[in-house]
Amino acid sequence: MKLLVVGSGGREHCLVWKLSQSPLVETIFVAPGNGGTATTPKACNLSIDPLDFPRLADFAQQEHLAWTFVGPEQFLALGIVDYFRARGLPIIGPTQAGAQIESSKAWAKQLMVEAGVPTAQAQVFTDPLQAQASLDQGIWPRVIKADGLAQGKGVVIAYDRAEALDALQTCFALGGSGATVVIEQFLVGEELSVLALTDGTTIVPLVAAQDHKTIGEGDTGPNTGGMGTYAPVPLATAQIMAKVQTRVLQPTLDALRRRSIDYRGVLYAGLMIDPNGEPAVVEFNCRLGDPETQVVLPLLKTDFARIARALLDGTLADLPLEWHPGCAACVVVAAGGYPGSYRKGDPIKGLEKVSGYATVFHAGTAREGVDWVTQGGRVLGVTGSGATLADALQASYQAIAQLYFPDMYYRRDIGFKALQVTV
Ligand code: AMP
Numbered sequence: 001m002k003l004l005v006v007g008s009g010g011r012e013h014c015l016v017w018k019l020s021q022s023p024l025v026e027t028i029f030v031a032p033g034n035g036g037t038a039t040t041p042k043a044c045n046l047s048i049d050p051l052d053f054p055r056l057a058d059f060a061q062q063e064h065l066a067w068t069f070v071g072p073e074q075f076l077a078l079g080i081v082d083y084f085r086a087r088g089l090p091i092i093g094p095t096q097a098g099a100q101i102e103s104s105k106a107w108a109k110q111l112m113v114e115a116g117v118p119t120a121q122a123q124v125f126t127d128p129l130q131a132q133a134s135l136d137q138g139i140w141p142r143v144i145k146a147d148g149l150a151q152g153k154g155v156v157i158a159y160d161r162a163e164a165l166d167a168l169q170t171c172f173a174l175g176g177s178g179a180t181v182v183i184e185q186f187l188v189g190e191e192l193s194v195l196a197l198t199d200g201t202t203i204v205p206l207v208a209a210q211d212h213k214t215i216g217e218g219d220t221g222p223n224t225g226g227m228g229t230y231a232p233v234p235l236a237t238a239q240i241m242a243k244v245q246t247r248v249l250q251p252t253l254d255a256l257r258r259r260s261i262d263y264r265g266v267l268y269a270g271l272m273i274d275p276n277g278e279p280a281v282v283e284f285n286c287r288l289g290d291p292e293t294q295v296v297l298p299l300l301k302t303d304f305a306r307i308a309r310a311l312l313d314g315t316l317a318d319l320p321l322e323w324h325p326g327c328a329a330c331v332v333v334a335a336g337g338y339p340g341s342y343r344k345g346d347p348i349k350g351l352e353k354v355s356g357y358a359t360v361f362h363a364g365t366a367r368e369g370v371d372w373v374t375q376g377g378r379v380l381g382v383t384g385s386g387a388t389l390a391d392a393l394q395a396s397y398q399a400i401a402q403l404y405f406p407d408m409y410y411r412r413d414i415g416f417k418a419l420q421v422t423v
């Protein structure tokens, strides 16, 4: 079969890499793809802007593609799934209505309250003065969030009134006129990413991962899209995962169905696990995590093309997922300066030297002739695998030692919390 993957990040390269291993798959078109998908067997980058839904759908129709899988939230929030469905073209991902679970934090909060899903207590404001007045009561810190998609820039943990006022100003400005801001309780605990697959009826969690979101070692400094991940996570015991299923995933899917939303694809629960092992939702995303995907898919044994079919056909319950033993760790190699401003266009050296237990997933790269060059803040995600987390991390860091571009930066402490548990 021929397929289309929409997106250009490390997540999409990893998905394309996984699909390329399927005997069912003949060609994977990627719109627009990156330097890694340009050189993955069976894959072919398309120079079609994914925002141009009609052109993309024309291509899917002409090529008789079996289905399209959408990586980034941006296109889902803009209704790419609604557009393809209206044209009778198979596509995996939630509709615009379903994508609100990520594109509107106020909408998601309301859904969670309705579904009885544990989450931080929150108030929603459209009036800046009322939002400011609310700061007079309550305890610190509290979390201020812009309602819409803000690429990680819309969340501030405010430790006092001055910080909160600053954050409110930024968040209201981000949303423009008619902006909505959520102010919520600060949750204590350890974060866990659970990416779940759903065909609209059945919802199945993938192996849990943990992401290091901040730029600095020791989980310090500004937030990024994610600097490294590992899976499985010792924190995610069978008992905790059972609570996630019954208290978070299933009730959320049920609440979506009550709103007549046919949600198919990925529901990503960003969770806080408190010291008593109780999960609460920090946020939902309507897509695969990046770089969580880069550790979850390498551990998945089941053919992803079969999973995609099951998501479309509503037969996920009949397809038990199988997993490879061992661990995976992904270390993100970023351009110096990220998440602030950074250079692009630097040649990346040493990629051909990486082999064995590590795989390099390209994120912000482009192919220029026979070379690869940097083209984004997060440039590469290097996934190592091994029997233990320590082995997986070692494979990843050994591979990174082969790589070079000017000012490359990566965290040397990915997985540190889990290493403390397992050592
Ligand atoms: P979000 O975009 O909502 O996931 O927020 C980004 C990050 O901010 C999360 O991954 C958490 O590290 C942190 N965060 C967001 N909301 C809360 C909260 N209520 N309590 C503690 N940390 C939070």
Ligand code: GLY
Pocket: 211, 225, 226, 285, 288, 289, 290, 291, 292
């Ligand atoms: N790694 C965090 C995210 O994908 O949102």
